[in-house]
Amino acid sequence: MAPMAPGAWPLFGHLSFFKSSKPTHVTFGDMVEVLGPVFMMKLGSYNVLIISSQEVAKECFTVHDKVIDRIDLTASKILGYDGSFLTFSSCGPYWKEMRKIATWELFSTTTTDKFKDSREREVDMTFRDLYMRWEQEGGAKTGVLVDMKREFQDLLANISLMMIVGKRYFGASPNCEAGEARRCGKLIQEFFNYFGLYLLSDVMPSLGWSEWKVKRDMKRTAKELDQVVEAWVEEHKKRRDDIPSCEKHYLDLLIEIFENREIPGTIHDAHTTTKAICLNMVFAGSEPAIVVLVWVVSLLVNNPHELRKAQEELDQKIGRDKVVEESDLNDLTYLHAIVKETLRLYPPLPLTAYRYVMEDFDITHGNFHVPAGTQVLVNEWKVQRDPNFWFEPELFKPERFLTSEKVDNVKGMGMLFPFGLGRRSCPAIPLGMRMVHYVLARFLHTFDLAAPFSQDVDMTESNGFVNLKATPLLVLINPRLPKSLYHVDCKV
Numbered sequence: 001m002a003p004m005a006p007g008a009w010p011l012f013g014h015l016s017f018f019k020s021s022k023p024t025h026v027t028f029g030d031m032v033e034v035l036g037p038v039f040m041m042k043l044g045s046y047n048v049l050i051i052s053s054q055e056v057a058k059e060c061f062t063v064h065d066k067v068i069d070r071i072d073l074t075a076s077k078i079l080g081y082d083g084s085f086l087t088f089s090s091c092g093p094y095w096k097e098m099r100k101i102a103t104w105e106l107f108s109t110t111t112t113d114k115f116k117d118s119r120e121r122e123v124d125m126t127f128r129d130l131y132m133r134w135e136q137e138g139g140a141k142t143g144v145l146v147d148m149k150r151e152f153q154d155l156l157a158n159i160s161l162m163m164i165v166g167k168r169y170f171g172a173s174p175n176c177e178a179g180e181a182r183r184c185g186k187l188i189q190e191f192f193n194y195f196g197l198y199l200l201s202d203v204m205p206s207l208g209w210s211e212w213k214v215k216r217d218m219k220r221t222a223k224e225l226d227q228v229v230e231a232w233v234e235e236h237k238k239r240r241d242d243i244p245s246c247e248k249h250y251l252d253l254l255i256e257i258f259e260n261r262e263i264p265g266t267i268h269d270a271h272t273t274t275k276a277i278c279l280n281m282v283f284a285g286s287e288p289a290i291v292v293l294v295w296v297v298s299l300l301v302n303n304p305h306e307l308r309k310a311q312e313e314l315d316q317k318i319g320r321d322k323v324v325e326e327s328d329l330n331d332l333t334y335l336h337a338i339v340k341e342t343l344r345l346y347p348p349l350p351l352t353a354y355r356y357v358m359e360d361f362d363i364t365h366g367n368f369h370v371p372a373g374t375q376v377l378v379n380e381w382k383v384q385r386d387p388n389f390w391f392e393p394e395l396f397k398p399e400r401f402l403t404s405e406k407v408d409n410v411k412g413m414g415m416l417f418p419f420g421l422g423r424r425s426c427p428a429i430p431l432g433m434r435m436v437h438y439v440l441a442r443f444l445h446t447f448d449l450a451a452p453f454s455q456d457v458d459m460t461e462s463n464g465f466v467n468l469k470a471t472p473l474l475v476l477i478n479p480r481l482p483k484s485l486y487h488v489d490c491k492v
């Protein structure tokens with residue numbers, strides 16, 4: 001067996017490590033110096049294998065992937081229609097069919113292209129509002145101070161909701177009554193927060209009863225959220241014959257798919273499955289992209305040379321008399337390298353998680369035995385900073401992705417795997433990357449940025465399921481395009 005980390009408490013094991021304010025992936029990363037890249041922790045009643053080696057991670061999620069499955073989470077049962085989210089369902093016939101639908105129908109490049117207008121419109125609106133804020137503050141040469149973390153959170157949540165159901169709940173211009181936007185926005189936020197909790201029910205089922213209060217609150221949120229999703233589905237079913245295909249949302253696709261197809265292994269009818277996958281998309285669709293955008297802009301503000309190069313590329317390839325379009329993105333080689341370098345330094349899900357071993361296996365040529373029941377966590381954050389594979393790994397150097405072929409692939413085959421590994425890796429890479437590249441290209445092309453008070457941006461990470469920057473991202477922004485390109489005179 002791999003070495004067990006010291007300091008486990010009776011009953012609770014190392015649970016406090018997961019709940020501390022220091023990011024868990026950093027704590028586990030530090031432990032590698034003493035315990036090596038493969039070690040065990042105790043999380044309540046379970047042993048957890050912590051992997052910080054690229055080779056071992058790949059061995060587990062290629063050779064042994066067939067016997068590794070998702071953990072059954074309390075939040076997924078209560079808030080995810082009895083475990084019906086693709087993200088949390090176990091690897092049976094239901095998951096297989098959903099995975100096929102996700103890969104070939106929902107997140108293919110062709111379907112991703114269909115929702116281009118929603119992404120463009122939301123970006124136009126946000127950047128128009130930022131421009132107007134700058135104008136209202138007298139068009140200061142030094143720029144207007146904005147919290148880009150807040151802006152990206154609202155923008156990406158709106159892009160995701162607009163593509164899925166045609167709703168804009170966040171920011172200053174909701175497309176429904178303000179009270180509805182506030183109520184739904186709050187419910188969606190609560191829903192995210194519940195999935196970020198480490199519950200005793202998941203790690204020490206015998207003590208699960210003590211969490212009756214949080215489970216009661218979760219059930220209340222689930223019920224209220226179900227009413228919201230029910231209304232979305234009803235609204236889309238009612239109007240489906242009246243709208244042209246260019247105005248359809250992901251929910252229209254889901255309704256069509258589930259009404260016309262038998263889903264093996266499903267425990268719900270077509271209507272409930274539609275609601276489950278719709279809510280799953282809301283859950284998975286925006287948070288990782290927000291994390292990437294916040295880190296990428298933080299890194300660029302702290303590295304003005306790289307920021308200048310990115311803007312020079314945009315000026316050269318696009319010019320300053322039009323805005324960037326999605327069809328321009330393939331030409332932006334340096335911008336792509338910047339995003340990869342950010343995904344390397346700050347993978348949005350730093351501990352790729354929620355997997356357990358169904359049958360015993362050995363790894364590293366028989367050095368370590370992994371018994372059934374062990375949970376598996378890959379410390380992607382540590383792996384992607386391994387000095388054996390990366391030259392000056394702590395430094396932000398997008399150029400490394402311009403020279404080497406083998407590091408290039410984000411799908412887990414190369415040295416980067418921000419979208420996870422194996423059969424449970426992200427099926428929505430085309431959509432996720434498109435959102436990040438497009439919003440970033442538009443932002444850097446549209447505004448000049450600088451740190452206020454000439455201070456570096458604080459790079460503290462939060463401790464959670466995703467590693468969002470812990471503090472606001474305050475930057476001074478200044479428009480760099482002609483006024484007519486900010487859509488200030490038209491309604492977007």
Ligand code: HEM
Nearest residue numbers: 087284285288289349352353418419420424425426428432
């Ligand atoms: C930059 C953007 C994104 C990143 C970095 C990202 C990352 C990931 C990662 C690391 C996993 C695997 C977790 C694991 O191994 O357990 C995952 C799974 C998943 N992602 Fe993404 N994701 C992104 C965008 C999206 C979007 C836009 C959607 C859909 C709207 C999505 C839907 C999913 C789903 C459904 C799964 C679960 C797949 C399964 O369990 O079979 N992701 N994602």
